[in-house]
Amino acid sequence: MPYGAGHPVLSGLPPEELAVLLTPLPGYRAKQVFSWISRGVRTFDDMTDLPLPLRAELGGRFALYSGEVSAELRDPDGTIKLRITLHDGYCVEAVLLTDREGRRTACLSTQAGCPMGCVFCKTGALGFRRNLDSAEIVSQFFRLREIAGDIANIVFMGMGEPLLNLGELRRAAAALTCGGGTGFSPRRITVSTCGIVPGIRDLAEHGPRLRLALSLTTADGELRRRLMPATNANPLPALKEALRRYQDLAGQRITLETVLLGDVNTRPQDAEALAEFARGLNVVVNLIPWNPVEGMRFEGRLLREPGAGEIARMDSQLKKLGLNVTRRFKKGQRIGGACGQLGTLGDGETAKPDGGPYR
Numbered sequence: 001m002p003y004g005a006g007h008p009v010l011s012g013l014p015p016e017e018l019a020v021l022l023t024p025l026p027g028y029r030a031k032q033v034f035s036w037i038s039r040g041v042r043t044f045d046d047m048t049d050l051p052l053p054l055r056a057e058l059g060g061r062f063a064l065y066s067g068e069v070s071a072e073l074r075d076p077d078g079t080i081k082l083r084i085t086l087h088d089g090y091c092v093e094a095v096l097l098t099d100r101e102g103r104r105t106a107c108l109s110t111q112a113g114c115p116m117g118c119v120f121c122k123t124g125a126l127g128f129r130r131n132l133d134s135a136e137i138v139s140q141f142f143r144l145r146e147i148a149g150d151i152a153n154i155v156f157m158g159m160g161e162p163l164l165n166l167g168e169l170r171r172a173a174a175a176l177t178c179g180g181g182t183g184f185s186p187r188r189i190t191v192s193t194c195g196i197v198p199g200i201r202d203l204a205e206h207g208p209r210l211r212l213a214l215s216l217t218t219a220d221g222e223l224r225r226r227l228m229p230a231t232n233a234n235p236l237p238a239l240k241e242a243l244r245r246y247q248d249l250a251g252q253r254i255t256l257e258t259v260l261l262g263d264v265n266t267r268p269q270d271a272e273a274l275a276e277f278a279r280g281l282n283v284v285v286n287l288i289p290w291n292p293v294e295g296m297r298f299e300g301r302l303l304r305e306p307g308a309g310e311i312a313r314m315d316s317q318l319k320k321l322g323l324n325v326t327r328r329f330k331k332g333q334r335i336g337g338a339c340g341q342l343g344t345l346g347d348g349e350t351a352k353p354d355g356g357p358y359r
């Protein structure tokens, strides 16, 4: 029963929790089970160094993964998006991106829907359903790896705000970074937040020391409140202070993600505000041209992609202001798998009569 509901799921458990759950089995058995899960076996029967009766017993008591893959969409550019239906019928998405060098990155979701309501993001428009548990997060990774093979990086940039689900994010990261399992380096895992100050502080003080990306979008506080209304409780000065603390303790460069919205946050003063916000921090600015989602509006106006000239202007102005700038190239747009599009249907997919799979 690899994906069953109603059975405790093993795949998201850090090894010490797994050992407790499997008591009175000896510790070495728990290590064997953990190691098999990390290799991505589909059933307990595949755990060939366990005695047959034990495999049968475990199979009757536990499930290995959470959720069923209910859609697999492939973009001609190599991006793969999985839609995973959870035991209660909610859907989440996980995306596999491949860069020019062939390195694969798994983009995982931490919530079903999202409570933050950023106006440029389809997931925000869906509203919030619930937090995912660690098994539901880690299972996305294993499903992507099963399809694609080795994965070099993990980014928590899928559906949801990871720092509003920090406990389960921590458990998932512990399961993924443990030496006896997939052994992912924390330096190859990035958490992307829209700027939850208490969560950044908590992560800074108590770890794990993952890479941090801030979805800043604009450093004009007034515009940010309108574009990302739920960030009101996390004003920019407090946010900057939290980033500084994170940087002091984790010693890492932070990515400032800036979704560029045509005619909204691409003005010269936006570049200046961004440079002012970045002053004193070790950051790289990642410019992300908005990926279109039909019908999305900002204060009554339809959002639009920034033109090539707008992007180039921002890029060069930010560089002139002394910032390190990278550009995100479009990936997965045709399957609704690009940044801000999760929760949309892909080309050729049709919504169910109830409006789609995201009930």
Ligand code: SF4
Binding pocket: 114, 115, 116, 117, 118, 121, 122, 123, 124, 125, 158, 159, 160, 161, 194, 215, 340
């Ligand atoms: S951008 Fe991130 S935080 Fe904002 S609504 Fe979308 S998923 Fe949520």
